Structures are given as structure tokens and as C-alpha cells.
Amino acid sequence: MCPPVYMFVEITAGTQPKEPALLHDLNEPLIEHAEGQLFLTETFKIILEEVLCKGTDVKEKVCEWKEPEELAVLLDLELRDTGEPQGKLLKRVKDVAKYSIKTSHPRFFNQLFAGVDYHSMAGRFLTEALNTNLYTYEIAPVFVLVEAEVLRGMHRLVGWTEGDGIFCPGGSISNMYAMNLARYQLFPEIKSRGLWGLPRLTIFTSAESHYSVKKGAALLGIGTDHVILVKVDDGGRMIPEDLEEKIKLAKSEGSVPFLVSCTSGTTVKGAFDPLDHIANLCEKYMLWMHVDAAWGGSVLFSSKHRHLMKGVDRANSVAWNPHKMLVAGLQCSALLLRDTTNLLKRCHSASATYLFQQDKFYDVNLDTGDKSVQCSRKVDCLKLWLMWKAVGSAGLEARVDKAFIHARYLVEQMKKREGFHLLVSISITLVAPLIKERMMKEGTMMVGYQPQENRVNFFRVVAFSPLISQKDMDFFLNEIERLGKNM
């Protein structure tokens, strides 16, 4: 036998108590597996019945509206000193299911997420059960490889043979990453020295881009004033000529333009900016081209519709949320990069020695955690991988194509009906909120409304869930008419 192994052992639970409190037998774990697994199984049954069967049944309500005060009482929210028996807890589970919005319901047209995919759901349950962190190969061997494969698949769809990327907690954070990478590439000293001493940096994005561009500019210390809004055409698409004018103006005022954030699928209108045209300008003025394709990115699966993103392969970065049109489940948001110089890691790394030891027994390039500004990072890739495996790229293409067909059908049907107009009438500013209130309280469907610039409130129908049928489109039109009566 060799000499004894010396090592420094630290216990991280903190300092030790002065008197050892014998709360219980130390050989008795505090968790009762059999009871726990029974509870979990009962919960699973409730999920199947209430959320997945009833929750997707058109004969059932989309929501069971309660006023906040009433709901708080129904849920018995209060956290107490003592625990509750299993039966009472199962009642809580049922109540949570009952009073939550059924976002998988075919008549949920309210948000850019909807529907259910069972393979994705299986991936999500498995992810939750395995409960690990996507920062090292050691701790997440399967997920490190799965994330890399999913990113490769998305890269190919963008049109890149190589690149880099990472899953982020939502598209807003993905957009912020792009900003941070763009300015770091231009001024690497920013990481250590901050923005002081640097010229004023400006970002360009369309007037109809997502609000996260401004939120990101504020968080990153750039300031919302330095986000220049470029005009859009009637279809909501960025006007390249206006972009060029604004770049020139900013330069003439002494600012340093560094990033154009294009949008593929704007939040309200679903418009796609002309990427090829913008790419020309980005090359001419040497700007980082980012594409916020959180919503629209999924058209890349469709040979019919991917022309909407023509030129995306010329971008430096793309943010794409499969939790939206692809129904991968919240959260699932990828930031894709054309870069092959390890920019992501150079920009974000802190090289913590407790986590990213360089003397490991495997290739430490598999430890992707230092590419992130997070430490704990949730596994968001498995669900997408499993869904993609299950239906193939062709199956995802069919879903995207179907969404366009439904949209087209809805527009055609609307044109035939008296009360629907692709027009604006000042008299309805207050009507949309009233219809919405009736809709929620009856719970028959959910669709969002919003004002747009100088226009009044209008409804935005989001119709892409793989669960919906033509009948649901007809229902939407009939229901808006019915709810709008007697106002």
C-alpha cells in the first residue's frame, strides 16, 4: 500500500452546531420513497386527466376565471409551520390544474406558445427527474452531447456548417448575449475595464422589434437612448434605406454603431425583416448582424417558407425559441453563433477553479458552462432533441406549414364576414378589452389584444398549435362575433 492519501476536506454546510441535536435517527433518511412515489404517481394521473385530457378538449373551458382574492382563498396559499397530509396536497395539485390556463387547449390563441407535444413533454419530465445542471460533462454527460447535437441541427438549418451556441433562459437573454458578444468583439477590454473610456455605442433595430432589445441595452449599461429605432414599411419590416441613414447619422454624431438587431417574426405582426439587404449594410459598415428569430426561426424547417429568412446565414448570431412555434415547451431558447473562435467563452468565462478544473481526466472543452453568464443552467435541450427524433425534420416542417395554412384560411374566412376588417375604426378602442373580459370569464377561448402605434386595440390570433383544426378557426370567428354582441 502507498503512503496515505492526504487531502483537505471541507464541509460546506457551514459551521457545526454546538450541541448535536438528535432530531431523528441519522440513519433514517428524511424522505419516504414509497410514499413520495405514490404521491408523484397520483399527481401524474391528475396531470393526464385534468391537464392533458380535459385541458385539450374543445368541449372544456380554456380557463376557469377567478378574481385574485377569490383564487387566493380557493388555493389556501398560506405557508405554515406544519406540513399537510397527502390527501390535502393532492387537492392542491388538482386545484392548481383546475384554475390554471389550459395553454394546450386548441382555443388558446393568446400567446406565441400553445399546444402540447408529448415527446417534448416526456423529455421535460425526464429532465426534471434527472435534475442536473448543464455546466460540465462530468455532471451532465448526456445533456452536453445532446445540446451540441441540437445546436448542430439548428446551425445546419441556418445554413452554417460550423459555429457555436448555447441555450439561454429565453429569447430576451439570448438577445442580450448577442449585444454583449458584439461589443466584446469590437472592444475586448470592455470585459475588465467596463464602458468607461469607450465611445458611445449604438444599436439599431426596427420600430416593431421586441422590447428585449431596449431591456438589454439598459442592463448592459448602454442605455435605451442608444437603441435607434429604424422605420418599418406597411408590413412591419425594417426599411434598409432608413437603417443606412440612421447609421450614417449616428456616426456623424460621434457614436459607434456596432450592432443591428433584425427581427424574423415580429411579436405583434409576425413581420420578417429583409435580412439579405440588411446584411449588405452590416458588411459595408462592419456591424454585428443579430437576428431575433425567437418567433420566426422555425420557418427554417419549411422549404416553402424559409425564404422569409433569406440571408440569415450571413448573420453573426441568431436567437431562436423552439418553445414558441415548435411547441417544445417553456423554456427552450437557443443563441446560435457563426463564430468559430470561441468568442462566447472568451467573452463570458470566469474560469472558476472549483468547477472548471483544467486537470480533469476528460476533454474539458466539453465543459460548456463557462460560455454562459449563468452558473446553474437548466437543461433545455433534451425535450427538443426527443421531439425532433420523434417526428423528424419533416414532421416539424409539416407543423410549420400547417400554421401558415391555418393563417391563410383564417384571413380568407374573415374577408367573407361582415364584422371583421383588416381596417381600424377608432370606435373599438374600448371594445377589445370588453370582449376579452367576457371571453376570459366564460373561458371559451383566449386571444390577446394590443394597440399598435397610432392604431387602436386589435386582436392578435396566434394559430400554430399542432392541435388546432379548421373548426377551431371557424370557432374563433363565431366566438368573437358572439362575444361582441350587445355591446
Added chain:
Amino acid sequence: MCPPVYMFVEITAGTQPKEPALLHDLNEPLIEHAEGQLFLTETFKIILEEVLCKGTDVKEKVCEWKEPEELAVLLDLELRDTGEPQGKLLKRVKDVAKYSIKTSHPRFFNQLFAGVDYHSMAGRFLTEALNTNLYTYEIAPVFVLVEAEVLRGMHRLVGWTEGDGIFCPGGSISNMYAMNLARYQLFPEIKSRGLWGLPRLTIFTSAESHYSVKKGAALLGIGTDHVILVKVDDGGRMIPEDLEEKIKLAKSEGSVPFLVSCTSGTTVKGAFDPLDHIANLCEKYMLWMHVDAAWGGSVLFSSKHRHLMKGVDRANSVAWNPHKMLVAGLQCSALLLRDTTNLLKRCHSASATYLFQQDKFYDVNLDTGDKSVQCSRKVDCLKLWLMWKAVGSAGLEARVDKAFIHARYLVEQMKKREGFHLLVSISITLVAPLIKERMMKEGTMMVGYQPQENRVNFFRVVAFSPLISQKDMDFFLNEIERLGKNM
């Protein structure tokens, strides 16, 4: 009947295809519920058997180590054009479970998360199934109320009767929020104008604080050079006298100190900074006091150990991750604020009219999404609420106390053994990685090692899972001895 309801209806799936492709009958949803639910049920069985039964059984391995190249082949990672049959997909689910780390295993001592709580797990499955977004009451009525209640419960433990807060995707982001709020409070114009024109801002944190403080400073445009590291004592606690000296020095150099980020439970040593003493200095120099209690915050449940965080009620903000010591499951991280002036919302809001309409039929203060820099925000509160309901504050207190008892036991047992020393010997620098390699390849347990300043590699035993018993502590010691033989 009233005049027809005029409204502007937009379809966000994009422009319409020129030729309507009839891929399938539009009245046939693309999702087959019965088949999907069967798949989900089979997956649930695999989760129960492989992850929750075998994965927590001490007779089974913690990990089934495979080299990356081999694992990639075993998993058949490739994403193809066509989908796969259900049987093959279930094989994937099994393989993912098989080759993933069993973080709930009693011999997983590797990270600051471990173990399993079945009520939390039930909450997580339910959250996944309900698939919604925590930004408005409209879309997440139950979760808006649950988040507020859980935050109230955590506030009370900190010692506040009111306050504000939000769940963030991990402690690093929570820490960044604190930085952003602190500087916004001092210089509100930063949100629109950015850092230009402002004096250099400096942050103070201990030399053993988490790396996210530096990552945050880099992302926020402050720069890592402006994070001043304060010396620690032998126990790894920030030395207040050194903090005061460094504050004075920074001021004398023309910088503006604005934030002290204290740590309650440092990542490597589990040290608790002396909060009361630091609070005195923060008051004296009018600095924002942030407490990174990602790991240690859970001691607030314990009447025996909460003295470690004495003075936390004087902080402006606290980051606390129940996904660590409380076993709530990744991700579960709360940022708690003492502020009652809506600072969080003022600092982060973009007031998007498509989401946060002000003419809603309910109290729009319940729409908490604009407090976040995210748009999509995952629901991370339900699992904690359900677990807290199930075992009560007293049950969570017992878990924290047990973790301390195990730690104490381990230290005592180590003292009795020949090969273990709370000393450092230069000869073992390479021994820890070798032991770790043997450990992973045999899969018997997992524990992390790291260097610390000028010390060599040592193992950090994280022993707080509610599943562990005294026998697991004994096993740890025996196993390190066994693995260290013949080196």
C-alpha cells in the same frame, strides 16, 4: 344588436403561401393524444424505475461513465429527416436515464444540489404540463399568486414584513439584478443614457465570493477591474476592516463605491460573511448591501443556525436558491428586496403594450413580468410552494439541521482516520484528479475537488440531501481510502 365589432385582426404566422399545400386534412390535428399519452405514461414508468428507484438505491451506481465518443454512439444522437417509432424512442428515454448522473443518489456529494423531494418533483411535472409563462395574471393566475406567497414566506424568514422580489433563472442572474438595481437607484438616468458620463462605479465582494459577481460586472458594462476583492479570514469570511479600507481607497481614487456583495455560504468553504458588521459599513458609506445567499439562505429556516446570517434583515437584497440546500429542483432562485417603492419594475420595465396593457379588466399590478429583464419567464415557484406546504417550515428546518449534523459527524470521523487531514500536503496535487477519475469510472460515488488559492486540490463534500444517512458518511470515508490505494 349593436353595430358590428370592427377590429384589426393580424395573423402572426407570417405571410401566406402562394399555393395552399394540402399536407393533410386541416381538421386532423397533428398530435395523436392517445398515442402521446401512452408514450408519456411509459416514460413516467421509466422515470420511476430508473431514476427514482434505481437512481436512489445505494446498491446501484451514481454514474455509468462513458467516454464522450462512445456515449454519442450509444445515444444515436443524430437528428434525421424522418421520425422514429415509439419503441425506439422509449429506448432513447431509457438510455438518457441510464447514462445520466444520478444526482438524487445518496452518494452524490459533488455539487450544491442533490437529493430528491417528491412533492417538489410533483410540482415540477405539473409546471411542465401546464406550460405557461410567469408574466401576467391573465396567463398564469395561480402562479402569480403562488410566487407572491412564496416570496412573502422568504421575506418573513429574512426578517422583513414587506418587500419585493422575483424568481430568476439562477443565482448568477439574481446577483446581476442586485447590481443593476443598486446602480439604478443611485443613477436612474443610467437606464436611458447608459454608463457614459457617470463616474467609475465599484463593487466590493470577498475574495472567496462566487464568480458571478465578476461575470455580472462584465455583462453590465462595469468591468471586472471594478470588482474589488476584500480579504477573508481563515474561515473564509470577509474581513470588514479590509472592506472599509478598500472603500476609502476607491473613493480617494475618484471611484464611486455603490455595492457590497456579501456571501452567506461561499461556494467552496461554505463561509458566512459577518453581515451585521458589513451592514454598519454599508450604512456609513451609503452602499447597497446585497447578500448572495444562494447556498446559505436556507439556514434561515433553522432557529439553531440562522445566527450565521444575523444582520441579513439590514440588506437591500438577498439572492437565495432553494434548488440547493432545500432540494427544490433546478432552477429555483429568488431575488428578495427590502424595497417597497417598485424599484424592480421601474428599473426593468419596458411597458410593452402588447403584453402589459393598462386597460385590462383586473388589477394590472398582478402582471409581474415587467419586473424582469426576461420576457418568457419559467414558473419556478410552484415546486417550492408545494414542498413547503407538504413538510411545513418545521420540516424544512429539520432538513437544514440534519445537514449540519451530518457535516459534524463527518468531521469527527475524519479526525479519527489516518489518511484524512485538515491539512495540505503538496504531494497530493495530482492525487485528487486521479481519485476522481477512478471514482467516476467505477461510479460508486461523486464528490468534487478543487484547488484553493495557494493550496492544492482538495475534495469538497456536500452533504445535505435529505436522503443521506450516517452510513453514507462512513461510506464516503471508506471509499476515498479505497480509491486512493495503490497510487
